[in-house]
Amino acid sequence: MSNFYKRILGLIFIITVFSSNLHSQDTSGIFFNFGFIKGQKYQYLFIKHEGLYNANQTIIEEATDTILAELKVIDRNALGSIVEFSFSGYPKGNQLPDPIYSIPVRIALDSNNNSLTLINTGDFQKYLYKQIDSLFYAKVYDSATVAIQKMRFGQKKVIEELVSKDLEEFFTIFSRQFNVFNTYSVGKPIYHPFDKQPFLASGVCNLVQPDPLKEVYFLQTEIKTKEDERQLLMDAYNSTMKMNNTFNPSEVTPAVDLAYKTYFIWDRKTAIIKEFRVENSLRVGDQTKVDFTKLLIINLR
Numbered sequence: 001m002s003n004f005y006k007r008i009l010g011l012i013f014i015i016t017v018f019s020s021n022l023h024s025q026d027t028s029g030i031f032f033n034f035g036f037i038k039g040q041k042y043q044y045l046f047i048k049h050e051g052l053y054n055a056n057q058t059i060i061e062e063a064t065d066t067i068l069a070e071l072k073v074i075d076r077n078a079l080g081s082i083v084e085f086s087f088s089g090y091p092k093g094n095q096l097p098d099p100i101y102s103i104p105v106r107i108a109l110d111s112n113n114n115s116l117t118l119i120n121t122g123d124f125q126k127y128l129y130k131q132i133d134s135l136f137y138a139k140v141y142d143s144a145t146v147a148i149q150k151m152r153f154g155q156k157k158v159i160e161e162l163v164s165k166d167l168e169e170f171f172t173i174f175s176r177q178f179n180v181f182n183t184y185s186v187g188k189p190i191y192h193p194f195d196k197q198p199f200l201a202s203g204v205c206n207l208v209q210p211d212p213l214k215e216v217y218f219l220q221t222e223i224k225t226k227e228d229e230r231q232l233l234m235d236a237y238n239s240t241m242k243m244n245n246t247f248n249p250s251e252v253t254p255a256v257d258l259a260y261k262t263y264f265i266w267d268r269k270t271a272i273i274k275e276f277r278v279e280n281s282l283r284v285g286d287q288t289k290v291d292f293t294k295l296l297i298i299n300l301r
Contacts, residue, residue, distance in 0.1 A: 029179035030207070030217065034113035035271025036083070042071040042272070046087065047294040048166075055286035065097045066090050069295060074106070081109040082119065085167055100127055105164050112175035115168035118160045128153045166293035169278045173219060173264055178207040180217070188223050190258050192282060194236035201225050201258060215268035224259035233258065237284070254285030272297070 036042060046069035051062030068088045075082040086104040089095050096102060106119040132149045135141040141149070152158055160168070178184070184205040189198035203223030210218065225233060233256035241247035258281070265275040279292035 027177060029177035029182070030268065031177050032173045032175065032219075032266060033271040034081075034174045036071065036073050038073045038076045038081075040073070043298045044069045044071060044295040045090065045298055046085075047292075047296075049294075050289070050291045053288050053290065060287065065101075067096060067101060068092065068298075078111065080111050080116065081113060083107050083109060083171075100124070100163070103127060103163075105167055107164060107168060107171070109171055113171060114174060115171045118156070118164040118168070121156050121159045124159050124163050125153055128159075166278050169262060169293075170273065170276050170295065172262075173266065173273075178205075178217075178219065180207045180209050182206070186221060186223060188260060190223070190260060190280075192233070192236075192258055194233065194240045194256070199225065199229075199233065199258060201229070201260070203260075216274070217264075217266050217268065219262075219264040219266060221262045222259070223261075225257050230255055230257060255283070257281075257283040259283075 046065075046067050048065040049062065052060040054060055067090045070086045070088070072084050072086070073081055074084050084104050084106045087096060087101040103123050104120070108116040108119050110116050129150060132141065132146055132153070136143070136146045185202065186205045187200055187202045190201050191198045201223050203221065205219070205221040208218040208220070210216070234253045237256050238247060238253055259279075260281075261277075261279045263275070263277040264273055266273050273295070274297045276295040277292060279290065281288055281290045283289075
């Protein structure tokens with residue numbers, strides 16, 4: 001089965017999550033400072049996974065890319081920062097699983113070091129347009145499909161959803177404050193395949209300090225749809241089926257659930273994120289699609 005990025009032109013379920021102000025602010029809590037230094041390189045193990053599972057959590061299909069990601073602060077001033085993730089094969093010397101990884105991801109951060117936008121959208125558009133053209137020349141796409149696909153990938157938001165949304169989540173905790181004694185109520189608009197408008201889901205966020213003698217903190221967030229919200233998503237599912245002429249009134253509408261989780265390990269002494277994971281899942285009936293991205297620091301360079 002092809003890897004994650006080779007399938008981005010396919011018709012798959014995609015959960016797109018945006019977060020500009022996900023985390024609550026607690027002025028009595030620990031301030032999450034941004035410790036990444038301009039010009040210094042931070043090497044992470046980068047894992048990108050997607051899987052489809054049945055009700056028993058048995059794998060129907062899955063794909064995982066494991067590569068090296070190098071984070072570098074290219075520029076920084078009072079207005080914000082520009083950071084870059086560049087990728088290489090893992091173990092060192094191996095080829096990248098897909099050529100799209102050869103394009104660095106450059107992200108602009110605001111003065112709080114939270115993500116603003118993907119800067120080099122055009123680099124990814126050129127790559128995707130080339131792939132679309134190759135499918136046309138191979139007679140996989142007709143001219144109408146080419147036009148539709150290029151119109152789709154001509155939108156900046158679509159490119160960000162595909163290549164940078166998880167990496168942008170990496171920066172959501174900076175300049176926030178949390179207290180280890182509190183549990184915070186949080187909300188998040190979650191985009192899903194059955195409506196152009198996002199679904200506003202709620203959940204909790206909490207900070208844990210496993211060892212009081214060490215200033216290493218675990219920040220965890222879990223957001224998911226509640227049981228009484230499920231019908232709204234089921235109605236959206238039916239509307240999509242009707243629009244696609246695939247609705248069967250004699251069939252029972254499957255239950256639909258959305259979930260979003262993040263996990264950070266942050267070192268207060270260095271103000272560096274040592275580990276990060278973001279996971280999105282969509283359940284339709286007895287099948288669940290799970291996507292996650294994980295960054296695990298290896299060393300500083």
